[in-house]
Amino acid sequence: MTQKIVNHATRTEAISNFTKDRYVSRAYAEREWGRLWSETWLFAGLEQDVTSAGDYFVFEIGHESILVSRADDGRLGAFYNVCQHRGNRLVHSERGQADGFRCAYHAWTYNADGTIRSIPDRNKFHLGLPCQQTSLKKLHVAVWEGLIFVSMADTPPSLETFLGPVVDLLAPYRFRDMLITEDQTVHHYCNWKTIIDNFSELYHVDYIHPQHQRFVDCCNDQVDLFPYGHTGVIVEGATVNPRYPVPVEPTDILTEQLKNLDLDPADFNNRVPDIRRAVQLRKREIGPARGYDYARFSDEQLSDIWQFNLFPNVIMSFTPESCWILRPRPHPADPQQCYFDKITLTLFPDSALQAAAAANGKSGIAPGGREHEVTHFMPGRDAKADYTRPERDVFDHHAILSGEKSMTITIDQDIELLGGVQAGMRSKGFDRVWLNDDEIRVQHFHNALDDLMEAP
Ligand code: FES
Ligand SMILES: [Fe+2]
Numbered sequence: 001m002t003q004k005i006v007n008h009a010t011r012t013e014a015i016s017n018f019t020k021d022r023y024v025s026r027a028y029a030e031r032e033w034g035r036l037w038s039e040t041w042l043f044a045g046l047e048q049d050v051t052s053a054g055d056y057f058v059f060e061i062g063h064e065s066i067l068v069s070r071a072d073d074g075r076l077g078a079f080y081n082v083c084q085h086r087g088n089r090l091v092h093s094e095r096g097q098a099d100g101f102r103c104a105y106h107a108w109t110y111n112a113d114g115t116i117r118s119i120p121d122r123n124k125f126h127l128g129l130p131c132q133q134t135s136l137k138k139l140h141v142a143v144w145e146g147l148i149f150v151s152m153a154d155t156p157p158s159l160e161t162f163l164g165p166v167v168d169l170l171a172p173y174r175f176r177d178m179l180i181t182e183d184q185t186v187h188h189y190c191n192w193k194t195i196i197d198n199f200s201e202l203y204h205v206d207y208i209h210p211q212h213q214r215f216v217d218c219c220n221d222q223v224d225l226f227p228y229g230h231t232g233v234i235v236e237g238a239t240v241n242p243r244y245p246v247p248v249e250p251t252d253i254l255t256e257q258l259k260n261l262d263l264d265p266a267d268f269n270n271r272v273p274d275i276r277r278a279v280q281l282r283k284r285e286i287g288p289a290r291g292y293d294y295a296r297f298s299d300e301q302l303s304d305i306w307q308f309n310l311f312p313n314v315i316m317s318f319t320p321e322s323c324w325i326l327r328p329r330p331h332p333a334d335p336q337q338c339y340f341d342k343i344t345l346t347l348f349p350d351s352a353l354q355a356a357a358a359a360n361g362k363s364g365i366a367p368g369g370r371e372h373e374v375t376h377f378m379p380g381r382d383a384k385a386d387y388t389r390p391e392r393d394v395f396d397h398h399a400i401l402s403g404e405k406s407m408t409i410t411i412d413q414d415i416e417l418l419g420g421v422q423a424g425m426r427s428k429g430f431d432r433v434w435l436n437d438d439e440i441r442v443q444h445f446h447n448a449l450d451d452l453m454e455a456p
Helices: 026-037 159-163 166-173 192-198 210-214 252-260 272-290 299-303 351-359 397-401 409-426 437-453
Strands: 004-007 017-019 041-046 055-061 064-070 076-080 095-097 116-118 138-144 147-151 179-188 216-225 231-237 305-310 314-318 322-330 338-346 393-396 432-434
Touching: 026 322, 026 437, 041 055, 041 064, 041 138, 055 322, 064 147, 076 147, 138 159, 159 166, 166 305, 179 397, 179 409, 192 322, 192 338, 192 409, 192 437, 210 216, 210 252, 210 409, 216 437, 231 299, 231 437, 252 272, 272 299, 272 351, 393 397, 397 409
Parallel strands: 004 216, 179 393
Antiparallel strands: 017 432, 041 147, 055 064, 055 095, 064 076, 076 138, 138 147, 179 338, 216 231, 231 305, 305 314, 314 322, 322 338
């Protein structure tokens, strides 16, 4: 049982410990704002929310609010969400469609491309109103695979340079074709990096996610380290954790996965290690009839779960059919709090592919119509024609503790635990974090953070 490490980055020296101030100190958080958040590319939202002229959404990060909008000429723009007259917050709704943006205070009105459209009593501004200074202040904006990134930096590297090898590695997944099927935000009582650390190692999985041994192998994972602090991990799915005795019968979760593919779980009694290969072959066989094109994926990608963390605060966990985008955002004032988003993207069946398969005598009706609670799989969703974008559900982490809300069993387990990590880190009885080799992705992230924080 070994972890394989593929290092694409140039900076390799390991750090094994660091002091806790980065999680608890206000001074650190303030410096982090200037050194990190203001200087890097940030995932703001999804292009599918701004497809038509006049579509917009607002991205809140720390104390900033960024307005992303589609102009009449089809161009995407990102602007600080602040009126240039006397600084009022311009747009308050989370997303929508508008013919320009009108400030509630004195009615200065802006076009979707950020330019000023009208100023009441303009002739009374005797000292003049230069157009470029009255238009909304712009940020850099770029799109990768339907994900919109913005940057407050003066001269950021191109988004492609920033993402580096990740672009080619993830190309087959075509996130741009997936639709938002769930949109949640939890207000949590921990530093945003506490969440990143948690989703950067599998060391904790056996202890707080006991269900994982019933469907993934967290021992023989492949870790990828990239320039700019991005990391990846590939975990074999449709299998069991080899650290434990192999069960005679497929586990409950494997049983559900097999049934989802119209395979008989009883055929795998005493053959549980064969399930992963069977799943790969079966997906290739029935994919087109179900409306899924697997031709561009490797066999391993059909069974395994990939998780890539894009520096600084995006965690993507995905299979060919679905993706979770997890994003902790810093609180405007308090390093002990954050907002944690979970956006679920789902690839809907391609009806043309299904029709072509049916013409060849292959019909495939996906059973169930629901995703498994602990792992993404072939979802068997309804037709794309019935799709509506869900509203964002925003709640406090107490709603998870009480069971009123859920972000899936696994993420709930993490959320329940992380409040305790933050509380413990604040204690006088705790000084520094110690990291082992299984936490190399945590190390890699903090190396990249240190590069920014300690740069001259
Ligand atoms: S602050 Fe916006 S119009 Fe005055
Ligand atoms: Fe976890």
